Every structure is written in structure tokens, then in C-alpha cells.
Amino acid sequence: MMGPKQEAQAALFYEFSLEDHVPQDHLLRSIDRFVDLSSIRAHLADFYSHTGRPSIDPELLIRMLLVGYCFGIRSERRLCEEVHLNLAYRWFCRLDLNDRVPDHSTFSKNRHGRFRESELLRHLFETTVARCIEEGLVSGQRMAVDASLIEADANKQFSASKEEWDAGRIDVEAAPRAVKEYLDTLDEAAFGAATPVEPKYTSFSDPASQWTAARKGPAFFAYSDNYLIDTDHGVILDVEATRSIRQAEVGSTRTMLDRVRAKFELHPERLIADTAYGSGPMLGWLVDRKIAPHIPVIDKTGRTDGTWSRADFEWDAENNQYICPEGEALKQFRRNYSDPNRGPTGKGVAKYQALKHICQACPSKPKCCPKADCRKITREEHEDARDVARAIAKTSQYKLSVKLRKKVEMLFAHLKRILGLGRLRLRGPCGANDEFVLAATAQNLRKLAKLFPAPQHPRKA
Structure with missing residues (x-):
């Protein structure tokens, strides 16, 4: 009825x-x-x-x-x-x-x-991280770092090339807030001082954003959202906004690691990252701080003509020399210098060379140096740290780290698909940082809610 x-x-x-x-x-x-x-x-x-x-x-x-x-x-x-x-x-x-x-x-x-x-939003984020630590979700032993591009609220139609952009003609008093923030960050390593290379285009509405085509598609203005996470439960320990270039992203890693250590006394046993963080200075910085770099090494010494590369030569650290596959030594200096300023400096690039008469009589010369009189090898300042990272890459723990690294990428996927942060609404470095910090706070709170749901009480009749 x-x-x-x-x-x-x-x-x-x-x-x-x-x-x-x-x-x-x-x-x-x-x-x-x-x-x-x-x-x-x-x-x-x-x-x-x-x-x-x-x-x-x-x-x-x-x-x-x-x-x-x-x-x-x-x-x-x-x-x-x-x-x-x-x-x-x-x-x-x-x-x-x-x-x-x-x-x-x-x-x-x-x-x-x-x-x-x-800095209230940063205070709120750190309070949430402290709660995650209190609940036992963070051990601080294994950390991972990565960056993701977030599209800025800027349009190419309202931008100019380097020749057309003249910062000296900007009226600071009448400029929009995002332009003032850009001028204030010209000396910061995360933005203006990150690289001397000028971008192809600069936005009038948000000049601190980076014109980039890193996704192998159409270029756009963007910021980089940098996450430092603990891999136990994927808790975000720190977050930083930078320009979308490798130098700024790598630099933010040092900032975040130092900040986490000062705020929460967390010092990781290892840091997990992708190849973008595998430069010599970055690896050297980690090794000096007793952090194992579970990071692929950026190595451009490989050869494509079939001849021996530097990896085929054995490094003898005790005698400061390389040993070739035929057992001969490549030395930097073949006599002792009474003046220490003329000897090895430990900085920059060191050159190691074999004796000419030995190379000329060597049966493996066509595989080693077919077009040179003798074989020469260069060794960068942070090559010891590179060797540490190469040795780690051969261990079973490194294979586990490769899998754990995906937890950062999952957080970025959640950030864009679930929280809807694929494009910024606020402009300027401060606006980007505010959005990134709030989003990271929300992700940590949702993590806590998922792992520790509220107790269920029967509803009253």
C-alpha cells in the first residue's frame, strides 16, 4: 500500500x-x-x-x-x-x-x-609528526625522499622570455604578492639561487614557478613538492617546496634531514632515493654523516665503443692508484713531493696515468686505449662515496630499498588523485609551501585514522 x-x-x-x-x-x-x-x-x-x-x-x-x-x-x-x-x-x-x-x-x-x-602551519605539521612518533609509526632507521611536480597557478600566455623580463623595472610597492615573494627568494638555494641557468619563460603572475617539461610532455609552470618519509608506515616526516630543478630538489633533502634531526632527533641508518639524488656531492654529504646511501649512482664514465671503462679498473685506496685488468698500476704521482701543495689536494678531479712504455707493449691495448699512447683515468672528489653506494647496490638490502622507495610515489599519487592537489591554487613560494604542508598534515592524519580507527559504539535506539 x-x-x-x-x-x-x-x-x-x-x-x-x-x-x-x-x-x-x-x-x-x-x-x-x-x-x-x-x-x-x-x-x-x-x-x-x-x-x-x-x-x-x-x-x-x-x-x-x-x-x-x-x-x-x-x-x-x-x-x-x-x-x-x-x-x-x-x-x-x-x-x-x-x-x-x-x-x-x-x-x-x-x-x-x-x-x-x-609559521603556524609548520607547527601544526610537526605536532602531527610527533603524534605519529608517539603512536610507534616511526622508527627513523630507513627514510626515503622524492619530489613530484605540482602545476602552478600560472599560464604561459601571461609570461615572457628572459630578454623581455626585466626585474629591475618592477615596482616593488605595486607588485602582486607572488612577485614580492619571488624577489625575496632570489638568494635562497631552493628558488632564485638554485641554479644560474635562466628559465626559458618566466610567469608574470608567479615568477618563482619553474617552466619545465620534465614529464616528457608539454611544458608548464610548476613547483616541486619534496617529501621525506619513514618507510615503516609511510609517515611524512618533512615537506619542502622548491623550484622544479634537480639542484633545488637535492638541496631540499639536506634541509629536511637536518630539520628532522634537530626537531625529532631522528638520524636514519639509510636514505633511499632515485638516480636524481646520486650525484657525487650528495653521496659524499650522506657518507660524511654516517647515512648509507641506497641510491643509484650517476655515472657517466661508461664507454660505448667496447673499450674498458673505469669500472673495469680496480681502485687501490691504500696506495692511491688504479690497477688495470692486466695488473699494471695507474698512479697520480710517481715521486714524493717535499712541498705538500704540489701533491694530491683531495679536491676537484685527480688524474691517474699508466706508464707509456708499458701500455705500448700491452697485448690488451686495443681494448684499453687504442687511440692513445697510454691509459688515463680521472677520479672525482667524492668517488669514495660513489664506491660506497656502488657496493650497497650489490646487497640484498638494496633490493628491499628499491621496493620501499615506491611508498613515496604512492603518497604523491594519493596527494593528486584523492586529495586533488594536482594544481596549486595559491601563488608564490609561500603559497606553495602552505599548500604542501597542509596536504602533508592531512595525509598523516588520514594515515593515523586508517591504522587506529575510532572505536565503534552502538547507536542509541
């Missing part, structure tokens, strides 16, 4: 509880257990005036931002609408049915002001 037609009828009194209408298995219930905002009011105390009209609670703004990044709501205008309508979002933000949702412009005012000046 067809039931009666449903019609809305106004009631004089309502008995309603948000707590009863949020499902017990809702993701926000699990996330809420790990959100600790007790310290943010003290953290922001110096950035608020002691007089004037009371401001909106910063904890409310942070909770709303966490909702947006946890559920891929990128627009702050839409976020305000969703929090207004969604009961679970209201519950998480501690808003009752009659409470007003802040205007979207409040986020911009606070982000460009006290949030950025106090």
Missing part, C-alpha cells in the same frame, strides 16, 4: 544532537582523536592585539582547513558552503547548528598575516 505523501511541517521545538547524527565509522571521528590544537593559541599569542574586536577562533579556521585538505575541497569559498551544510563537518569544527560559518575571506587574511608570520 502506498504510504501518505511526505510533507515538511514546522515544529515549535526540536531536540537535535550533532553527536547522534555523525556516523561512528566516519573518517572525521578517527581523525579528530589525533588533532591536537591545544598549543596554537599560545603559539599565536604574540601575533594578536590585546585590544579591539575579538577575532575568529584560530582553532576553527585550522579545523576547517583540515576538512578541506582531507576531503579534497580546494576552494575556500566552497569549503565554507560545505561546512555550513554538512553535519559531520560542523561536528568536527565544533560548530552548533546555530553557529555561523566564517567568511571565506577570513582565511586569506589570516594566511597572509599571522599564520605565515608565526
Whole structure:
């Protein structure tokens, strides 16, 4: 039998509880257990005036931002609408049915002001990492690092080549915020000073972004999102925004490792990364700090003409010489120098050479140096660290590290597909860093919620 037609009828009194209408298995219930905002009011105390009209609670703004990044709501205008309508979002933000949702412009005012000046978002991220460590998700023994390109909010049509871009004619006072941030970062290793090479195009709206075609497709403006993770459970230990070039990405690894050690006293036994991080200086930096580099070595000494390459020669560190496959020595110096300045310096490139008369009489000369009188080999400054990385690459632990390295790539896939951070909405180095830090915080909170879900309670009848 067809039931009666449903019609809305106004009631004089309502008995309603948000707590009863949020499902017990809702993701926000699990996330809420790990959100600790007790310290943010003290953290922001110096950035608020002691007089004037009371401001909106910063904890409310942070909770709303966490909702947006946890559920891929990128627009702050839409976020305000969703929090207004969604009961679970209201519950998480501690808003009752009659409470007003802040205007979207409040986020911009606070982000460009006290949030950025106090580094509140970084403080929030580090608080979440500390909770992950407290829950036993981080051992600090094995870490992995990688970078991913995130498209900037910039268009090629509003850009210029190096010849057309004249930074000296920029009116700093009238320039947009992203341009001012670009000028402020010209001396930073992550942005302006990362490389002397000028980009092909520079965006007028976001000049700090990098014009790149690293994906082997159409070029675009982008930033690099750099993650340092613990491979036990894929917890993000640190995050850094840089230009999308290898020098800046590698440099950010040193920054993140030093910061994690200073903040959480974590010093990894090994660092896992791809070939982009396998340069001599980077490997030398890791070896000096007693960190095993589980990284493929960037090696350009191989030969394509079938003759012996440097890898075919054995290095004799005790006697500072190479031994060729025929057993002959290639030395850097064949006599002792009384003046130490004329001997080996240990810096730059060292050259090792065999004796001419030995090479001329050697039966393997066609395989070694068919077009030269004698064989010469160069050895870079950080070749010892390269040898350490090559030796590690032959172990079974390295094969495990190759598999663990995929955990970073999985986090970037989750970042773009689930959280929707395939293109930035904020401009400038500070805007990119704010988005990356908030997204990494959301990913760690979702990780905690997944591994430690909220206990289920039967609903009241």
C-alpha cells in the first residue's frame, strides 16, 4: 500500500544532537582523536592585539582547513558552503547548528598575516609528526625522499622570455604578492639561487614557478613538492617546496634531514632515493654523516665503443692508484713531493696515468686505449662515496630499498588523485609551501585514522 505523501511541517521545538547524527565509522571521528590544537593559541599569542574586536577562533579556521585538505575541497569559498551544510563537518569544527560559518575571506587574511608570520602551519605539521612518533609509526632507521611536480597557478600566455623580463623595472610597492615573494627568494638555494641557468619563460603572475617539461610532455609552470618519509608506515616526516630543478630538489633533502634531526632527533641508518639524488656531492654529504646511501649512482664514465671503462679498473685506496685488468698500476704521482701543495689536494678531479712504455707493449691495448699512447683515468672528489653506494647496490638490502622507495610515489599519487592537489591554487613560494604542508598534515592524519580507527559504539535506539 502506498504510504501518505511526505510533507515538511514546522515544529515549535526540536531536540537535535550533532553527536547522534555523525556516523561512528566516519573518517572525521578517527581523525579528530589525533588533532591536537591545544598549543596554537599560545603559539599565536604574540601575533594578536590585546585590544579591539575579538577575532575568529584560530582553532576553527585550522579545523576547517583540515576538512578541506582531507576531503579534497580546494576552494575556500566552497569549503565554507560545505561546512555550513554538512553535519559531520560542523561536528568536527565544533560548530552548533546555530553557529555561523566564517567568511571565506577570513582565511586569506589570516594566511597572509599571522599564520605565515608565526609559521603556524609548520607547527601544526610537526605536532602531527610527533603524534605519529608517539603512536610507534616511526622508527627513523630507513627514510626515503622524492619530489613530484605540482602545476602552478600560472599560464604561459601571461609570461615572457628572459630578454623581455626585466626585474629591475618592477615596482616593488605595486607588485602582486607572488612577485614580492619571488624577489625575496632570489638568494635562497631552493628558488632564485638554485641554479644560474635562466628559465626559458618566466610567469608574470608567479615568477618563482619553474617552466619545465620534465614529464616528457608539454611544458608548464610548476613547483616541486619534496617529501621525506619513514618507510615503516609511510609517515611524512618533512615537506619542502622548491623550484622544479634537480639542484633545488637535492638541496631540499639536506634541509629536511637536518630539520628532522634537530626537531625529532631522528638520524636514519639509510636514505633511499632515485638516480636524481646520486650525484657525487650528495653521496659524499650522506657518507660524511654516517647515512648509507641506497641510491643509484650517476655515472657517466661508461664507454660505448667496447673499450674498458673505469669500472673495469680496480681502485687501490691504500696506495692511491688504479690497477688495470692486466695488473699494471695507474698512479697520480710517481715521486714524493717535499712541498705538500704540489701533491694530491683531495679536491676537484685527480688524474691517474699508466706508464707509456708499458701500455705500448700491452697485448690488451686495443681494448684499453687504442687511440692513445697510454691509459688515463680521472677520479672525482667524492668517488669514495660513489664506491660506497656502488657496493650497497650489490646487497640484498638494496633490493628491499628499491621496493620501499615506491611508498613515496604512492603518497604523491594519493596527494593528486584523492586529495586533488594536482594544481596549486595559491601563488608564490609561500603559497606553495602552505599548500604542501597542509596536504602533508592531512595525509598523516588520514594515515593515523586508517591504522587506529575510532572505536565503534552502538547507536542509541
